[in-house]
Amino acid sequence: VERVGALEVEGRLEQLRRSGVDVLGLTGAPRVQLPEHVIAGARRALSDGEVRVPSRGLPRLREALAARLSEEWARPVDPETQIMVTNGAMQALHVVLHALLPRGAHVLVPAPAFFFSGLLASAGLRPDYVPGRLEEGWSWDLSGMAAAVHPGTRAILLCSPENPTGHVPDEEQVLAVVDLAARNHLLLIADESYERFVYDRPRLASFGGLSSWPETVVVRSMSKSYAISSWRVGFVVAAPALVEACLRVFEWDSIRCSYLSQVVAAEAVGGEQGWMAACVEEYRRNRDLAMDAIPPPLRAARPAGAAFLFMDLQAGDGPRADAAADRLLEMGVPLVPGRHFMAPGYARIPIGGSPDDIRSLGARLAGWLASRSAAVS
Numbered sequence: 288v289e290r291v292g293a294l295e296v297e298g299r300l301e302q303l304r305r306s307g308v309d310v311l312g313l314t315g316a317p318r319v320q321l322p323e324h325v326i327a328g329a330r331r332a333l334s335d336g337e338v339r340v341p342s343r344g345l346p347r348l349r350e351a352l353a354a355r356l357s358e359e360w361a362r363p364v365d366p367e368t369q370i371m372v373t374n375g376a377m378q379a380l381h382v383v384l385h386a387l388l389p390r391g392a393h394v395l396v397p398a399p400a401f402f403f404s405g406l407l408a409s410a411g412l413r414p415d416y417v418p419g420r421l422e423e424g425w426s427w428d429l430s431g432m433a434a435a436v437h438p439g440t441r442a443i444l445l446c447s448p449e450n451p452t453g454h455v456p457d458e459e460q461v462l463a464v465v466d467l468a469a470r471n472h473l474l475l476i477a478d479e480s481y482e483r484f485v486y487d488r489p490r491l492a493s494f495g496g497l498s499s500w501p502e503t504v505v506v507r508s509m510s511k512s513y514a515i516s517s518w519r520v521g522f523v524v525a526a527p528a529l530v531e532a533c534l535r536v537f538e539w540d541s542i543r544c545s546y547l548s549q550v551v552a553a554e555a556v557g558g559e560q561g562w563m564a565a566c567v568e569e570y571r572r573n574r575d576l577a578m579d580a581i582p583p584p585l586r587a588a589r590p591a592g593a594a595f596l597f598m599d600l601q602a603g604d605g606p607r608a609d610a611a612a613d614r615l616l617e618m619g620v621p622l623v624p625g626r627h628f629m630a631p632g633y634a635r636i637p638i639g640g641s642p643d644d645i646r647s648l649g650a651r652l653a654g655w656l657a658s659r660s661a662a663v664s
């Protein structure tokens with residue numbers, strides 16, 4: 288399989304930094320000083336000695352998650368049977384795809400799509416991408432999805448809020464996808480890693496709260512919701528039989544997740560939440576600044592969530608637009624070219640950082656446009 292696009296780019300950006308390129312400090316993974324109660328919990332855990340942690344996850348982390356989810360979704364979530372902790376959402380997706388789908392099955396995926404391609408390939412699954420349109424805010428093409436179902440289709444895999452497009456579905460769209468899955472007996476996998484990063488509505492219309500289709504799996508990530516990306520904690524929420532099947536794949540891969548990471552996660556989930564609300568507020572502010580900073584004719588749909596602008600670079604560059612993304616990258620804009628998201632001609636640009644970083648982004652894009660028109664004339 289290919290490398291994960293974002294990680295390949297991370298390596299390239301590090302090389303560029305070393306060679307003296309001023310790479311903009313924009314990031315899609317929130318960076319926040321962890322609050323004292325989380326750090327204190329981790330410190331205490333250091334002296335706990337050898338601790339036995341069940342393979343499905345530290346009980347107090349699962350209990351804290353279940354309490355939050357039960358409240359968010361207004362239905363009980365059982366910490367014992369319906370939640371499994373993983374090494375990040377990436378492993379959660381990997382385990383779900385390996386455990387719950389037969390090799391050779393087809394999976395419907397709205398496009399542009401998150402880095403699902405390698406996950407699907409390694410599980411022997413075949414994606415059928417259904418493209419959305421920038422002009423419609425990258426809303427899912429529900430009739431296109433319905434039309435794309437065929438006898439080999441076994442699942443729908445999607446991301447909400449959507450990385451890379453920033454699309455956030457409303458309740459009606461979520462229910463329409465649930466209905467499509469139920470009518471066709473498809474496993475429905477919703478990657479809600481950016482669940483907190485929702486800018487224009489009070490909270491995400493979550494598949495976990497809205498779906499009454501028992502074959503619904505929700506994957507979430509502590510990397511985004513609690514800014515602890517390097518601690519590697521994510522989780523799966525699903526019906527007990529599905530979680531049990533996932534656990535069997537997970538145990539042969541990892542045995543269990545790190546105790547220390549799960550303590551940090553439990554402190555974060557169980558404690559006061561104001562520090563993360565402030566972080567989401569910064570992303571919302573940057574979203575507005577970034578939309579104003581895009582120099583025409585470049586364009587992007589206004590992200591309603593997640594942490595990126597998904598920018599159309601095709602103005603004037605036509606089929607060479609993905610090469611244009613590579614050139615912008617060399618100029619220190621930390622983007623991931625659209626080909627990694629099944630959308631050549633676009634680029635994913637993160638919006639986390641200072642207001643100055645966002646203004647510099649606008650200036651770099653304008654400088655790049657000017658150098659291109661000079662080259663053309």
Ligand SMILES: Cc1ncc(COP(=O)(O)O)c(C=O)c1O
Nearest residue numbers: 375376377401450480508510521
């Ligand atoms: C949509 C989405 N899914 C999954 C992941 C993986 O998250 P984790 O760091 O928890 O493995 C990410 C992180 O970039 C993401 O943005």
